[in-house]
Amino acid sequence: MKNLPTIKKLPRKFYKRPVLKVAKDLLGKIIVKHEGRKIFAGRIVEVEAYDGRIDEASHSFKGKTKRNEVMFREGGYFYVYFTYGVHHCCNVVTGEEGHGAAVLIRAIEPIEGIQTMAMRRFGKRKIDEKQFINLTNGPGKICQAFSFDRTHSGLDLTGSKVYIIDMPSLKKSQIGISKRIGISKSTELPWRFFIKNSKYLSR
DNA sequence: ATCAAGATTACCT
């Protein structure tokens, strides 16, 4: 057997790099969640970088607290928080221990587990293909579809419950860059990255 | 103890 693509989890080394590099490199990769024998998976199409050392919009900007403790670990942990009394958002911790940097996953192209995602998002299993783009095109929607909540915060992404599968790197020309969405501080930083032609973006 | 803000979304006009 040769020339078959190898399915490989991203290793610790991938995550322990600077947050802006990890953010761009996460585009096109596949995030996977196992729930018993059910599997959920999707292609990451939009992310934002947060770096607590220089970025006032980051939860970690003012130092370690009970809520953001996971952000200060070494790269490769899953940071999930609850906001607006309604939604969860999920992040990938990057860099070395103590950095307080993470990548917010903002939009995904659903691949596996779509019927269950539809159930969680819209209360029914059968949805029109047209609605696929509304399943996971926002950070809160992703967490609803995948059932990510604070109990998943601190999971090791090199483990077997939630992880990310390596995929070929994208060309630079396929990646779009913009300011981040929904923040009120450090708004000028161009730290949102997305796959240019994707139909599954949050906006 | 109290309070304001929040890395959002859905639904309204």
Next chain:
DNA sequence: GGTAATCTTGATA
């Protein structure tokens, strides 16, 4: 385009 929903967190007293 505007805003209600809903509750945790972190800051201040």
